[in-house]
Structure formats: C-alpha cells, structure tokens
Amino acid sequence: MSVSNFPDAEPGGAAQGKVAGGGEPPNDGGLEDRVAKLEVDIAAIKIDVAVIKANGATKADIAQLRSELGIGIAQVRSELNTGIAQMRSEINTGIAQMRSELDAKIAELRSEFKANIAEAKNSIIMWVVSAVFLAQLLPAVLKMFDK
Secondary structure (H helix, E strand, C coil): CCHHHCCCECCCCCECCCCCCCCCCCCCCCHHHHHHHHHHHHHHHHHHHHHHHHHCCCHHHHHHHHHHHHHHHHHHHHHHHHHHHHHHHHHHHHHHHHHHHHHHHHHHHHHHHHHHHHHHHHHHHHHHHHHHHHHHHHHHHHHHHHC
C-alpha cells in the first residue's frame, strides 16, 4: 500500500491540513470528549499501576522468597529424614524383638511336640509289648483252664 492511497497525507508524511469531518469516528467531532475519557482512563491505569508496584513482588522479593523456601524445604527434608531413620530403627527393634519372641515360642512348641511324640512313642511301645505278652500268655492260660 502506498502513501498515495491516503488522500490526506503528503508523500513526505506530513498532514495537508485539518482533519476532514466525515461524521464517523475519528472525524465525528467528538474527539475532545474521547480524549477526556482517555485521560480519565489513563489516570485510573496510573493508580492501578501504582497499586501493583506497591503490592507486587519484585525480583528481589522473589529471590528472597526462593531462598527462604529453599532453607525451609531443606529443614523439612532433614527433619523428615531424621524421622524416617528413627522410625526405621524402631521398626527394626520391634521386628528383632518379635523375632526373638517367636523363636522362643517355636522352641517351646518344639519341646512340647518332642515330649508329646516321646509320650506317644512310649504308649505305643507299651501297647505293642502288652499285646505281644497277652498274645503269648493268653493261649497258655486258656490251656490251664481247659484241663
């Protein structure tokens, strides 16, 4: 698009005269009212920017916060690691204690089981010996009563 397409512009870029009033924006004659409204809007924007500057975080604020967060995270991590190590120690102690109790209970049950087996074995031996003895003795006793 060349400059010649704009009827109010000179080839050097300077305006040729007054803005022609065409009845439509921006040439509708209410330019001063619109500029006044823009000035009010700019004043509101300046207030908003001042509030943002007063309440907003600066790079230094963010850097300080980052540093504080880093220190806080390191402290929490350290406390967490200490707590985990302590819990691990307590759990290992508890497991060792339970293992010891379980070993003692297993030894007790093993002893009782061996005693029960020995008793059962003795009972079986006594029964077999009694049965053999009676099997040998009974026919002889019956023969004595038969005569």
